[in-house]
Amino acid sequence: MYQILLIHGPNLNLLGEREPEVYGKVTIEKINAELEKEAGRLNIKLKIVQSNHEGEIVDLIGKAKNEFQGIIINPAAYTHTSVAIRDAISAASIPAIEVHLSNIYAREEFRHTSLIAPVSRGQISGFGMHSYILGLTAMTKILKDKT
Numbered sequence: 001m002y003q004i005l006l007i008h009g010p011n012l013n014l015l016g017e018r019e020p021e022v023y024g025k026v027t028i029e030k031i032n033a034e035l036e037k038e039a040g041r042l043n044i045k046l047k048i049v050q051s052n053h054e055g056e057i058v059d060l061i062g063k064a065k066n067e068f069q070g071i072i073i074n075p076a077a078y079t080h081t082s083v084a085i086r087d088a089i090s091a092a093s094i095p096a097i098e099v100h101l102s103n104i105y106a107r108e109e110f111r112h113t114s115l116i117a118p119v120s121r122g123q124i125s126g127f128g129m130h131s132y133i134l135g136l137t138a139m140t141k142i143l144k145d146k147t
Contacts, residue, residue, distance in 0.1 A: 008050035009076035061088035071096040100125035
């Protein structure tokens, strides 16, 4: 059974109440419940973590290769600013997929640059909660194709 680490970045704990016109009304709890259900269907073990702290996210990624076969991450605002998270993903040497609820390319110009995308297997954005489900499906395919 594959084990995947899923990281929700800063402010995603506020989903459902923060800027619903951008992020929708879905809560992080609803996203996590749907992800757990999909992981069960795919026979995947999923560890879900949310952190507002860059260093904690870097530590999680740094330890991931010892326990997980893949990482799905919504780095949120750190997408555009964190060289540390980018470098941790690169050093982890396991596949990572970047996901976003909103289409970052349809938003403010500063959000159009992702430091994470170049070290990820792919990026999925703009599909709301389904971005995560698509990321989980893609990661499962990547891992199965490796074996």
